[in-house]
Amino acid sequence: MTLENKLETLERVDLVSIDCSIWSGRKRLRSDDIQLGAGGKLPPAQVASLGSKRIIDPEDLSVFHALKKRAERTCEAIGVRFLGGYAIPREKTEAVSQTLAEIAKSFTKEKEEFLLRFDGAVEAWVEQYPDFERQLRKELTPLEQVRTRIGFEYSMYRVAGTATATGNLGDQVGRLGSQLLREIAVEARDLYEQSFAGSAGSDRKASRKALGPIRRMREKLAGLGFLDAAVAPMVKTIDALFAAVSKTGPLEDALYDQALSIVLILSDPDKVRRHATAGLTAAGIPAPKDAEEECDPEVEDAVERAKTSPARDTPSESLYF
Numbered sequence: 591m592t593l594e595n596k597l598e599t600l601e602r603v604d605l606v607s608i609d610c611s612i613w614s615g616r617k618r619l620r621s622d623d624i625q626l627g628a629g630g631k632l633p634p635a636q637v638a639s640l641g642s643k644r645i646i647d648p649e650d651l652s653v654f655h656a657l658k659k660r661a662e663r664t665c666e667a668i669g670v671r672f673l674g675g676y677a678i679p680r681e682k683t684e685a686v687s688q689t690l691a692e693i694a695k696s697f698t699k700e701k702e703e704f705l706l707r708f709d710g711a712v713e714a715w716v717e718q719y720p721d722f723e724r725q726l727r728k729e730l731t732p733l734e735q736v737r738t739r740i741g742f743e744y745s746m747y748r749v750a751g752t753a754t755a756t757g758n759l760g761d762q763v764g765r766l767g768s769q770l771l772r773e774i775a776v777e778a779r780d781l782y783e784q785s786f787a788g789s790a791g792s793d794r795k796a797s798r799k800a801l802g803p804i805r806r807m808r809e810k811l812a813g814l815g816f817l818d819a820a821v822a823p824m825v826k827t828i829d830a831l832f833a834a835v836s837k838t839g840p841l842e843d844a845l846y847d848q849a850l851s852i853v854l855i856l857s858d859p860d861k862v863r864r865h866a867t868a869g870l871t872a873a874g875i876p877a878p879k880d881a882e883e884e885c886d887p888e889v890e891d892a893v894e895r896a897k898t899s900p901a902r903d904t905p906s907e908s909l910y911f
Contacts, residue, residue: 767818
């Protein structure tokens with residue numbers, strides 16, 4: 591990627607940083623917390639494990655973890671990890687900002703409610719384990735200390751293009767395309783294990799639920815397509831699948847093969863690039879010499895089935911190989 595390309599990339603993304611802290615509700619498990627010998631007993635598994643003990647019900651903190659996860663998923667759905675945060679398409683900055691603002695507001699509300707019931711929650715937890723009461727009470731954390739350990743903030747900013755001349759920012763910008771394909775590959779592998787692994791031979795069928803993750807990956811790729819030239823052909827291939835799928839019913843036979851081949855390709859950045867190269871070759875455009883590698887046999891098998899099996903209004907060229 592040239593310096594001009596890197597500058598152009600920076601002009602098309604905004605950066606989001608999430609700073610979320612959640613009190614653990616744990617303290618170190620000390621040797622005198624465990625009673626051994628005659629009449630001794632180990633602490634309950636719900637209270638102590640792996641060298642730490644819980645001094646409050648973890649369920650009381652679950653809402654904060656859920657909100658943090660929602661914020662991360664909001665950014666991950668359309669952005670790519672960059673500089674400790676996320677690079678998101680500039681045209682989607684406003685929508686992301688609105689969602690994060692809502693999460694921040696909810697986090698603050700939940701924090702204040704939690705602090706109001708904190709003392710009662712601690713007492714309720716201790717009362718559940720009377721045999722371990724001494725060990726819990728000696729480690730209770732003051733309310734004001736807990737207050738400082740729970741918080742949610744986010745920042746949105748832009749990097750000036752001239753900054754590429756210093757440090758290794760330019761190199762990191764140049765790797766954004768590869769990072770995008772790696773993140774998509776992780777999602778695709780998870781989808782394969784959940785929806786496609788084990789269904790082969792005559793049982794070529796998958797639930798329509800598999801289309802949701804494929805659509806989400808497609809949206810992320812489309813929004814960040816300027817990061818890598820291999821993305822546009824992949825988006826075109828995914829669009830062909832959705833054009834062929836009916837409104838109801840599972841993915842079967844040729845449509846199953848078509849969806850499977852897409853998931854297998856997405857699961858490996860090299861396969862995505864070979865797919866793009868094959869599309870250029872089919873269009874009569876010379877492919878780069880370093881991309882003339884054959885497709886993975888597993889992908890070739892799925893593609894061949896998709897090409898030769900009859901499907902409901904499925905064009906044979908829909909895979910763009």
